[in-house]
Amino acid sequence: MGRVLPWSEDSTPLMLAPMQGLTNRAMRAVQSEIGRPDVLFTEYVRVSAVSRKRVCASDQRESRPVAGQPPLVVQLIGHTPSALAAAAQLVQEQGVRHVNLNMGCPFGRSASGATGGAMLAAAETIPQCLRAIRQVVSGSFSVKVRSGYEDPEQIFSLLPVFEETGIDFLVLHPRTVVQKYDGAADHAITRRVVQQTVLPVIANGDVWNADQGRTLLARSGAAGLMTGRGAIADPWLFLRLRGECPDMPSPGERCREIRHYLGQLTLAYDELFCGEQQVLAKLKNVVEFFPDSCAKNWFKALRKSRSLAQFREVLADFPVREIE
Numbered sequence: 001m002g003r004v005l006p007w008s009e010d011s012t013p014l015m016l017a018p019m020q021g022l023t024n025r026a027m028r029a030v031q032s033e034i035g036r037p038d039v040l041f042t043e044y045v046r047v048s049a050v051s052r053k054r055v056c057a058s059d060q061r062e063s064r065p066v067a068g069q070p071p072l073v074v075q076l077i078g079h080t081p082s083a084l085a086a087a088a089q090l091v092q093e094q095g096v097r098h099v100n101l102n103m104g105c106p107f108g109r110s111a112s113g114a115t116g117g118a119m120l121a122a123a124e125t126i127p128q129c130l131r132a133i134r135q136v137v138s139g140s141f142s143v144k145v146r147s148g149y150e151d152p153e154q155i156f157s158l159l160p161v162f163e164e165t166g167i168d169f170l171v172l173h174p175r176t177v178v179q180k181y182d183g184a185a186d187h188a189i190t191r192r193v194v195q196q197t198v199l200p201v202i203a204n205g206d207v208w209n210a211d212q213g214r215t216l217l218a219r220s221g222a223a224g225l226m227t228g229r230g231a232i233a234d235p236w237l238f239l240r241l242r243g244e245c246p247d248m249p250s251p252g253e254r255c256r257e258i259r260h261y262l263g264q265l266t267l268a269y270d271e272l273f274c275g276e277q278q279v280l281a282k283l284k285n286v287v288e289f290f291p292d293s294c295a296k297n298w299f300k301a302l303r304k305s306r307s308l309a310q311f312r313e314v315l316a317d318f319p320v321r322e323i324e
């Protein structure tokens with residue numbers, strides 16, 4: 001039987017990365033509408049080792065695939081094999097086909113055990129966790145992993161484990177866990193991983209524009225690409241990568257795009273989050289990711305907004321024409 005994948009095997013999938021606090025269902029809806037990534041990921045879903053519920057109700061709500069949107073991969077973070085398997089079963093009961101295990105988050109440590117990136121410092125726990133999830137997942141089962149805990153070469157010792165336990169694909173962010181987000185992603189490692197495993201490898205890390213993405217795909221030979229911060233800053237990035245939109249919009253066009261993006265996000269966040277200040281904080285969090293200099297003062301004004309009405313006013317007054 002062939003591999004189950006959330007994309008068709010003859011294509012090069014472009015994926016929206018899981019990002020805690022950002023890729024909630026409202027953001028996923030807006031990203032789907034604008035850039036239409038080929039695959040969506042949830043933020044990581046905490047799997048409780050103690051509660052019989054395993055996944056809290058709000059995370060369960062966040063983990064439901066939506067008709068008409070790209071395939072959804074639910075990412076679990078946890079450390080107890082039986083709990084991870086139970087959580088995988090639970091999400092599948094609500095229609096999920098694709099499950100991923102977080103093996104990279106530098107902040108995912110829990111009081112009761114090694115989760116996320118900390119799993120790489122307790123590598124002996126990995127095979128049992130992977131086997132337990134694999135046994136219950138009938139769709140795709142993947143891992144998202146850093147290149148190592150401290151040693152960027154550690155990934156090469158994990159590849160046989162991933163292959164033997166029946167992983168369908170792996171997403172590699174080639175920084176170490178202790179490195180957090182410092183320095184640059186080392187995609188020479190991505191290239192070597194692609195060469196040394198039979199598994200499809202999805203390259204992730206530091207893709208902010210179409211040129212960087214295409215270069216990474218060509219140089220690494222990866223099966224696909226995942227982008228996080230780049231897509232939060234520019235949801236059109238997926239269209240640019242596919243050549244369906246200019247690589248570099250003019251400053252005026254970029255400002256029009258941002259106005260549309262934040263306008264859609266304001267509506268979607270207003271529905272998802274409770275209370276004006278929470279909606280505003282979530283919107284400002286997104287603005288933090290914009291690297292543009294073309295509208296620096298405008299971004300500053302957005303970040304300084306004290307109410308949603310003020311945020312909307314700044315958005316509406318944005319001088320698109322003056323910039324051109």
Ligand SMILES: Cc1cc2nc3c(=O)[nH]c(=O)nc-3n(C[C@H](O)[C@H](O)[C@H](O)COP(=O)(O)O)c2cc1C
Nearest residue numbers: 017018019020043044144173205206207227228229
């Ligand atoms: C705010 C933030 C939240 C993140 N949350 C998650 C997460 O929930 N699960 C995960 O696997 N990675 C998470 N990551 C890592 C990203 O998925 C991605 O691997 C990393 O940002 C590198 O890709 P990029 O350079 O395209 O952003 C997070 C990163 C950031 C900046």
